[in-house]
Amino acid sequence: MVAQWGIRISCAAKSHSGAQQVAPSRPPARDGATAHSEKASALTDTTDQTQSQKIDLAEIFQSSGVKEVLEELDRELIGLKPVKDRIRETAAFLLVQKARVELGLSQETPTLHMSFTGNPGTGKTTVALKMAGLLHRLGYVRKGHLVSVTRDDLVGQYIGHTAPKTKEVLKKAMGGVLFIDEAYYLYRPENERDYGQEAIEILLQVMENNRDDLVVILAGYADRMETFFRSNPGFRSRIAHHIEFPDYTDEELLAIAEHIAEEQNYHLSPDAEAALSEYITLRRKQPHFANARSIRNAFDRARLRQASRVFSNAKGPVDAHTLSTIEAADIRASRVFRGGLDSDPKGMPTGSVKEDT
């Protein structure tokens, strides 16, 4: 009995190091984890009972680099508290699961496929990227890259085009995370001959058979994803983690704007800040509001206006302060303050143009 445990665990350790060899881009921190698990397996040979074998979760947490990812998440993403909490939970679960596998308590890879639902611009792609890093550090995916696709990348144009196209994408995503944005477009019930169904079937098959090789994250608006899941129950049952992304509050959006500005070495004058918070309130009420993405676009346009203002007002040399300050006028020039969208061509009625991406 004892020997059996010993063998099983050393096998786990062996396959573990095997997986490491396969992954060249692994973070160096994981060496610690391997050494640790080997230490653990060495322990079993000498101790009499499996129960007495101990795994230090805190150490795995430290050495695997999960801590850094979570801290990065906290630092770089403003708001999104429920999302962060869910990710923390998931990370804890995966960590415990990993320890259980090392102790031989379970062998199965947990289902890791996820769905991210939320309005546009709420950080789904960014979080998916972090999630890929997290899963890689925990050893659940070998490479930890993110392949981001939409319907166009999966579904073909004619009969026999879809399967190779979908497989091509899946091959590229192997060892990493496949992020399918606006996944509900895959399913078009109004056209019974739509090729999306074929892509769905291949996806489902791979999600089931290649659980060790890749993780699929489906993303999209909450209500449409719900309809999608209802008409494709296969997806719902294969997805273990549903994470909802709330809309940002006005204060959070302002903080995001400041963060974006800071990143690019700009700063907002106090007047500009006031103008921006007014802008956010107004913009939210208009169609095609895309949370942080709208703010980023607004900032980009303000930057353009600032440049042209500085250029036309310049009398002689300008200093760094002038070059990097965004004034209220740069923001107030936006058409949003006059009831239109910035991206609308002149004279077009509001709402007739697609989201200002």
Added chain:
Amino acid sequence: MRVTQGTFSFLPDLTDEQIGKQIEYCLEHDWAVGIEYTDDPHPRNTYWEMWGNPMFDLRDPKGVMMELEECRKANPDCYIRINAFDNARGVESVVLSFLTDRPEVEPTIEMTRTERNGRSVGYTHIVRR
């Protein structure tokens, strides 16, 4: 007769794990990996049937292994080889090529020498099944 073509051909046949590691090596070097098969192992037959296009932008050998599995299923009694292409010189040139599969019973390759003018020798290979 055991055909020896390409890298590793004097070693025992590679296991799937070993094939995976070779592919891993290729992907690390950003080489494109292609799968080819044939039933004609004649040394002059350089153009084997392609199993799909060479695969670009892969990160993990699993993608190639999946295709290899499909190819094996579709061509059970064939030679299958994996080619790796390096584009460092501006063309996709083969830098690694090795056999992954061979038929259960391999054909024999017969060689005949023909003496020609000035005692030069011509070699002819014939594949006999």
